[in-house]
Amino acid sequence: MKPIELESICKTFHLGDTLVKALDKVDLCIDRGEFVAIIGASGSGKSTLMNVVGCLDRADSGQYRLEGQSVRDMDRRQLADIRNQRIGFVFQGFNLLARTTALENVMLPLLYYRGSLPAGKARQRAVEALQRVGLADRMHHEPNQLSGGQQQRVAIARALVNDPAIILADEPTGNLDSRTTLDVLALFQELNDSGITIVLVTHEADVAEHARRVIEMQDGCIRRDLLIANRRRAEVTALAGRRSS
Amino acid sequence: MKWQKLIVVALRSIARNRLRSLLTMLGIIIGVASVIALVALGEGSQADITAEIDSMGTNLIIVVPASADRGGVRGSAGSSTSLSLDDAETIKKEVPTVANVSAEIRLSEQVVAGNSNWNTSVRGVSETFPAIRNYQMVQGAFFSERDVKAKAKVAVLGQTVVDELFGGQNPVGRRIRIRNVPFQVIGVLGEKGQNGMGDDQDDVIMVPAPTALYRLSDGKTVRGILVSAATPGQIAEAKAQVTTVLRKAHRLRDGQENDFSLRDQSEISNMASQVTGTLTLLLSAIAGVSLMVGGIGVMNIMLVSVTERTREIGIRLAIGARSGDILLQFLIEAVILCLCGGLIGIVTGLGTAFTLGQVMGSGVVVNPSVILLSVGFTLAVGVFFGFYPARKAANLNPIEALRYE
Ligand SMILES: Nc1ncnc2c1ncn2[C@@H]1O[C@H](COP(=O)(O)OP(=O)(O)OP(=O)(O)O)[C@@H](O)[C@H]1O
Ligand SMILES: [Mg+2]
Numbered sequence: 001m002k003p004i005e006l007e008s009i010c011k012t013f014h015l016g017d018t019l020v021k022a023l024d025k026v027d028l029c030i031d032r033g034e035f036v037a038i039i040g041a042s043g044s045g046k047s048t049l050m051n052v053v054g055c056l057d058r059a060d061s062g063q064y065r066l067e068g069q070s071v072r073d074m075d076r077r078q079l080a081d082i083r084n085q086r087i088g089f090v091f092q093g094f095n096l097l098a099r100t101t102a103l104e105n106v107m108l109p110l111l112y113y114r115g116s117l118p119a120g121k122a123r124q125r126a127v128e129a130l131q132r133v134g135l136a137d138r139m140h141h142e143p144n145q146l147s148g149g150q151q152q153r154v155a156i157a158r159a160l161v162n163d164p165a166i167i168l169a170d171e172p173t174g175n176l177d178s179r180t181t182l183d184v185l186a187l188f189q190e191l192n193d194s195g196i197t198i199v200l201v202t203h204e205a206d207v208a209e210h211a212r213r214v215i216e217m218q219d220g221c222i223r224r225d226l227l228i229a230n231r232r233r234a235e236v237t238a239l240a241g242r243r244s245s
Numbered sequence: 246m247k248w249q250k251l252i253v254v255a256l257r258s259i260a261r262n263r264l265r266s267l268l269t270m271l272g273i274i275i276g277v278a279s280v281i282a283l284v285a286l287g288e289g290s291q292a293d294i295t296a297e298i299d300s301m302g303t304n305l306i307i308v309v310p311a312s313a314d315r316g317g318v319r320g321s322a323g324s325s326t327s328l329s330l331d332d333a334e335t336i337k338k339e340v341p342t343v344a345n346v347s348a349e350i351r352l353s354e355q356v357v358a359g360n361s362n363w364n365t366s367v368r369g370v371s372e373t374f375p376a377i378r379n380y381q382m383v384q385g386a387f388f389s390e391r392d393v394k395a396k397a398k399v400a401v402l403g404q405t406v407v408d409e410l411f412g413g414q415n416p417v418g419r420r421i422r423i424r425n426v427p428f429q430v431i432g433v434l435g436e437k438g439q440n441g442m443g444d445d446q447d448d449v450i451m452v453p454a455p456t457a458l459y460r461l462s463d464g465k466t467v468r469g470i471l472v473s474a475a476t477p478g479q480i481a482e483a484k485a486q487v488t489t490v491l492r493k494a495h496r497l498r499d500g501q502e503n504d505f506s507l508r509d510q511s512e513i514s515n516m517a518s519q520v521t522g523t524l525t526l527l528l529s530a531i532a533g534v535s536l537m538v539g540g541i542g543v544m545n546i547m548l549v550s551v552t553e554r555t556r557e558i559g560i561r562l563a564i565g566a567r568s569g570d571i572l573l574q575f576l577i578e579a580v581i582l583c584l585c586g587g588l589i590g591i592v593t594g595l596g597t598a599f600t601l602g603q604v605m606g607s608g609v610v611v612n613p614s615v616i617l618l619s620v621g622f623t624l625a626v627g628v629f630f631g632f633y634p635a636r637k638a639a640n641l642n643p644i645e646a647l648r649y650e
Contacts, residue, residue, distance in 0.1 A: 051644055054563075056563060056643050056644050057644055076567070076568055077567045077568070077569070080562070080565050080566060080567040080568070081565060081567070082565075083562075083563060083564060083565040084564065084565020084566075085565065089563055089564065091647070095556070095559075095560045095563070095647065096560075097557055097560060099261060108560075108561070108564055109564045109565055111250055111254070111566075112561075112564070112565045112566045112567070112570055113565075158564065162565075
């Protein structure tokens with residue numbers, strides 16, 4: 001059973017009189033443990049695809065199975081629970097709550113967790129997630145006291161905290177300089193090594209080269225889908241410092 | 246999603262915007278404070294009036310000429326002569342359930358003592374008057390039955406009159422002149438202070454009823470007869486008997502209307518509480534309207550807050566908050582805003598009531614049910630006016646919310 005299976009997914013937007021086919025019969029399968037980069041021109045439908053896969057949006061037609069389960073007939077509440085427990089999101093703009101500490105930001109998904117989770121346990125999981133991204137020493141800092149790279153790592157920790165099988169990242173390095181980009185990529189590779197399926201949207205070819213598989217989109221369709229033989233490993237030097245701290 | 250967590254989230258976002266939260270609450274605070282203060286003062290003055298009516302004497306029944314009771318044109322001399330001193334005597338003799346009876350004549354006179362003079366209320370009453378109206382003496386004695394029978398020219402003064410005519414010195418044994426009639430002062434009444442209408446009850450001179458009637462007045466106008474029933478249980482019986490006796494004395498035939506009317510204390514206090522009750526109701530309605538306006542203020546700010554925090558809502562939805570969670574979060578926030586406003590309002594209202602009560606010298610009654618009611622009402626205002634903005638937040642589309650700048 002594959003984590004993500006899309007069958008002729010269509011999504012059309014109406015802009016006044018014109019119809020924009022953001023997704024046009026997309027077929028896509030992603031296996032467990034894959035690291036997929038999605039590239040393509042602006043407006044080619046990358047974000048729309050991510051939103052459908054992440055259950056933030058519904059397709060107009062087609063079949064989407066998440067871990068073998070069809071999403072089509074689920075109500076808003078079930079979709080919310082899927083976003084909460086099975087999928088982690090990372091956005092270009094970090095999307096952290098302002099004036100809220102890193103720890104509280106990371107604990108946010110646990111606030112909406114349906115199972116029983118004692119407060120102490122929740123906190124512990126958030127601390128562990130922050131340790132995993134190397135920010136344990138910054139947990140009481142608020143977003144405006146953190147650098148862009150650090151903010152994105154907090155966002156990754158938030159995506160990790162509910163132990164999802166899949167992490168979806170829409171241009172996670174779009175707002176970062178090249179050095180911090182490598183930081184974040186190294187982190188994604190590390191998470192991928194631990195078995196998490198990762199789908200990442202990017203504009204930059206050298207970011208895509210860090211994935212194992214690259215999909216190129218054009219006008220709402222998949223134009224190319226290829227495996228990378230020898231992908232690049234991100235420099236971990238940038239991260240060396242945090243290991244010891 | 247647990248309630249405590251939601252409450253913490255709501256409190257945090259209220260604390261984040263302290264000034265705005267306070268301003269939002271202001272409408273509620275003013276509304277609740279005015280309800281609490283008005284009701285506390287209203288019930289306080291009602292209690293004052295009740296206490297004062299009780300202090301008028303126990304088991305009191307007042308007989309007045311019929312015309313005096315009809316309002317409108319206050320009884321002209323001719324129409325209010327239906328009561329006489331004989332009526333008082335008849336009641337005393339023939340009604341067994343009556344303990345004390347006193348006629349009452351009221352005159353407004355210029356009174357002279359040496360070089361001083363003072364305009365005051367002169368009352369003609371019987372020797373039983375202090376017993377009926379709970380008056381104490383501080384100096385000398387009240388006049389006796391013999392003084393009354395003899396139409397003696399003796400007077401008992403209230404404290405204000407003593408201050409004005411004698412500079413506060415003991416007047417017992419001194420002389421005063423009322424309408425050029427010399428009177429000897431034989432006693433001073435204990436102080437009673439102001440009554441509910443603000444009249445000085447110590448600005449008074451008591452003289453025997455016949456003396457007042459025949460030496461100072463026209464010999465006809467008796468303003469009323471004060472009767473006290475033997476026990477509280479006998480008030481109704483005494484009223485019936487007094488009516489029968491007076492009808493006989495006035496030779497009224499069957500079917501003819503009474504030319505006098507009777508009131509007892511419970512009727513008087515009912516009338517008083519009706520007036521203050523209506524007033525309280527009116528003021529509460531005004532306060533209720535201001536609470537409503539406060540609620541609309543809360544709704545307005547909540548709507549602004551939802552728009553302002555669209556991105557936050559988007560983030561929460563994206564990481565798995567259900568619409569219901571968002572709805573509850575904003576609803577709880579509105580309710581907490583209203584409740585906090587309500588609590589501050591209660592404290593402010595009580596403070597205002599006690600301060601005003603001190604200044605105006607009127608009583609304050611704290612009624613727990615009014616406090617509970619206003620808490621309940623603010624809760625309802627919070628839910629009612631918070632629901633629409635909260636639902637607006639809950640129904641946001643996560644993608645659009647995230648993209649909102
Ligand atoms: N909410 C919307 N309403 C109308 N049209 C939309 C909406 N969202 C996306 N579109 C259109 O759908 C198409 C695909 O948009 P999408 O955001 O998926 O592109 P993208 O590949 O992510 O682009 P970029 O690289 O610039 O982020 C575009 O033409 C866009 O204008
Ligand atoms: Mg995009």
